[in-house]
Amino acid sequence: MARFITIEGGEGAGKSTAQQYLARRLESVGQAVTLTREPGGTPLAESLRQVLLSPHGETPVEMTELLLMFAARAQHIAAVIKPALEREEWVICDRFTDATYAYQGAARGMSVDLITQLENIVQGDLQPHQVILLDLPPELGLERARSRGALDRFERESIMFYERVRSGYLARARDLPERYTVIDAGQDLSGVETQLEALVKQWFSE
Numbered sequence: 001m002a003r004f005i006t007i008e009g010g011e012g013a014g015k016s017t018a019q020q021y022l023a024r025r026l027e028s029v030g031q032a033v034t035l036t037r038e039p040g041g042t043p044l045a046e047s048l049r050q051v052l053l054s055p056h057g058e059t060p061v062e063m064t065e066l067l068l069m070f071a072a073r074a075q076h077i078a079a080v081i082k083p084a085l086e087r088e089e090w091v092i093c094d095r096f097t098d099a100t101y102a103y104q105g106a107a108r109g110m111s112v113d114l115i116t117q118l119e120n121i122v123q124g125d126l127q128p129h130q131v132i133l134l135d136l137p138p139e140l141g142l143e144r145a146r147s148r149g150a151l152d153r154f155e156r157e158s159i160m161f162y163e164r165v166r167s168g169y170l171a172r173a174r175d176l177p178e179r180y181t182v183i184d185a186g187q188d189l190s191g192v193e194t195q196l197e198a199l200v201k202q203w204f205s206e
Helices: 015-028 043-053 062-086 097-107 112-123 138-147 159-175 189-205
Strands: 004-008 033-037 090-094 130-135 180-184
Touching: 004 015, 004 097, 015 033, 015 090, 015 130, 015 189, 033 062, 043 062, 062 090, 062 097, 062 112, 097 112, 097 159, 130 159, 130 189, 138 159, 159 180, 180 189
Parallel strands: 004 090, 004 130, 033 090, 130 180
Antiparallel strands: none
8 A cells, every 4th residue: 555645835834744743653653664755865866956945055947956856756766765665665755746847847937848847858647646734924934044044045035936945846736736725834843743643544444
């Protein structure tokens, strides 16, 4: 019953916390779980992550940023995601291709058709079984991100950039209701966990 679950959302939405909760819950009923993230997940992909997120040095142009995201993803899929699914493990990934549609597509203005072409080339028919969108007003998310310490290159973007990211995610959720579950990340942690628990029960009842 291996499943590929992705957790999406803007900065400070609580993706890592939700990822850890789901892992504990699944492991408690005997499921093997692989936790990973994008960009990243392998040594090479983590190196590309550093290039993409560093606020110092040469800034990637939009096309470079997009291609680096998919280069890291290709390595990640081949080295981590597909092998884990073949071992019948659950894969819970902090961000995946929906983030590319939100960040590079909606926020940067890159062509959706181009993103879709790259998605098809890199992923083939691989898609998440479930996308959990932790939705949060950008002002609150950036406030949380700043409280964690130094900001990366994406966290230094304007509030309008993050408004576009949020709009991009919500548009994806409207277009793909069978895949998406939207959770209000502005509520307290117990409320988020209650909704995550309902999802886990749904997965095991299908």
